[in-house]
Amino acid sequence: MKTITVRYFAMFREQAGVDEETLSLDAATAADVFEHTKGRHGSPEPAGHCKVAINDEMADWSSPVQDGDTVLLFPPVAGG
Amino acid sequence: MIRMTTDPIDPDVLRRELFDPAAGGYCAFEGWVRNENEGHEVLRLEYEGYEPVAVAEGRKILAEAAEKFPYLQAHCVHRTGMLEIGDCAVWVGVASAHRDEAFKACRYIIDELKHRLPIWKKEHYASGDSGWVNCERCAEHAHG
Secondary structure (H helix, E strand, O other): OEEEEEEEOHHHHHHHOOOEEEEEEOOOEHHHHHHHHHHHHOOOOOHHHOEEEEOOEEEOOOOEOOOOOEEEEEOOOOOO | OEEEEOOOOOHHHHHHHOOOOOOOEEEEEEEEOOOEEOOEEEEEEEEEEOHHHHHHHHHHHHHHHHHHOOOOEEEEEEEOEEEEOOOEEEEEEEEEOOHHHHHHHHHHHHHHHHHHOOEEEEEEEOOOOEEEOOOHHHHHHHHO
16 A cells, blocks of 8 residues: 555545545556546546646656655646 | 746736847737636636646746747746736747747747646636636536
């Protein structure tokens, strides 16, 4: 099990009801973390429409996560 | 240079900061808050961004633009917080020796930042409802 801090933004934060939470997860990749939080909060948004960062660095869904990482879940962006 | 701000954007000030004696041309894009989107009357827009990643990703975009369309100076400012109709939400300015690089680099920067920066906007409608732009599926879920 790994201890992962998950941070939520915009719509994800509203759905989760919290800015962030620390979870004990059996997760190998960022995608695993996303899947787990979808189960907790029920977001149907597909990962392909979203982005992820690990420890403030943009990452891919296939990026590995380590014990103690902070995973930032970005819903579909809409700057400009 | 790229930055985020909660203060109003003043294009005249930003334009002057781009001055370069070797520049023969300057191109800027301003994104404004519009009063309508997909048939809904919009009263205001609420922008949220995550600055550490947005600035890092924005710097990459400026570097990519410099490689593709060599320019002399480029700045980008994105505003966050509650914006009213007509407010400037984003400003991109590029100065270059010749106009072609300025036009193309400016277009590249605004197109990429819209798709890549962790920035979100929530529309507040005349109906009293609100919705996150580009997040239709999660919005449907929330309403369902």
